[in-house]
Amino acid sequence: MIRDKFPDTGRFPRPVRSLHAEVVEEIARWLIVGDFTEGDVLPNEQEVGQALGVSRTVVREAVRTLVAKGMLQVRRRTGTVVLSEDEWNIFDTEVLAWRFRYGVSNDFLEELFKFRAGTETIAAELCATNPDFDVAELRDCCDAMERALDGQGDWFEADLRFHRLLLTGAGNRFLAHIVPMLENLFDALLSPDVLIEENMRRTLPRHRAVVDAIASGNTTQVREAMLLLVSEAREDTLRRIGDAGGAE
Structure with a gap:
């Protein structure tokens, strides 16, 4: 048959x-x-x-x-x-979504967040040393996230813009080139069960800490703040995947 x-x-x-x-x-x-x-x-x-x-x-x-x-x-x-x-084209929007929908291994998640931590930390450090980078735009993103918590605006769009600014503001064409990959990644990671008010309220100060560190020009503080932000995002994702029984 x-x-x-x-x-x-x-x-x-x-x-x-x-x-x-x-x-x-x-x-x-x-x-x-x-x-x-x-x-x-x-x-x-x-x-x-x-x-x-x-x-x-x-x-x-x-x-x-x-x-x-x-x-x-x-x-x-x-x-x-x-x-x-x-x-497989792992940065393809659908491929990423399918991985999270039908079963994603812990190894895959660990590699994904190591990649994100590495690229975004480097980008944030470069922003801190780039005299042409306008940190006020990052503050605007944080303000937009805060307004979204009060029901005014879209958290996802503000958060995505924040991280897009880091990659494009680094002044490195290779980092700027992975912006579309970042957008696909966020589409898969920031699902409705991750974007809950508790998680958003906890992560907003982490975003502001990254902004303050970049404004100070202290790359050590930038690195610490960025790694903490990504680490919390990793924990939120692992918690969501674990609760859904999706991680192996």
């Missing part, structure tokens, strides 16, 4: 955007949870289509999407092969 080759599916339990998006996400879920692992060859388009109740054309387009994300590769005379996670 064709369906015996496939993991159980609740026929797309999530209300997703389109049939194409549903099929893309369902196949991605198979890869993330390990139903098909590195080197495995997926069943052919007809079999996948029958298992999911969609046409071969829909399956083909879904596979193309996942090929573009580095998750699959189509090989002549072999078929559709699952690639190593090392080849």
Whole structure:
């Protein structure tokens, strides 16, 4: 029976955007949870289509999407092969979201936050020594976060702008180049169950401490303040993932 080759599916339990998006996400879920692992060859388009109740054309387009994300590769005379996670585009918005949705390992989270701590700490230190950097813009972001706590404005946008300013204000084109990656990362990390009032009220003083340290020009204080901010973000995320039973 064709369906015996496939993991159980609740026929797309999530209300997703389109049939194409549903099929893309369902196949991605198979890869993330390990139903098909590195080197495995997926069943052919007809079999996948029958298992999911969609046409071969829909399956083909879904596979193309996942090929573009580095998750699959189509090989002549072999078929559709699952690639190593090392080849996945981990900063892709959907890939990140799927990892958090269907199971993210503690190792993955630790690497992610080490990357963030390293890049943002360097960026903040460079801001502190950049005479052209306008620290007032960071203060404006903090004020906007505070207003959001009172129901006036969007915390996510203010927080994202804060960190975007750090990367662009460092005066380093390589750091500026990863701003889109940062935005994708924040989309995945700052879910509604992390953006709760308790967490936001606790992290706001940490953001202000980073601003004050940058204004002082003391790079040691900047480093300490930035590492503390990222560390608390890590704890909030681990708590959220743990409560949801998602971390391995």
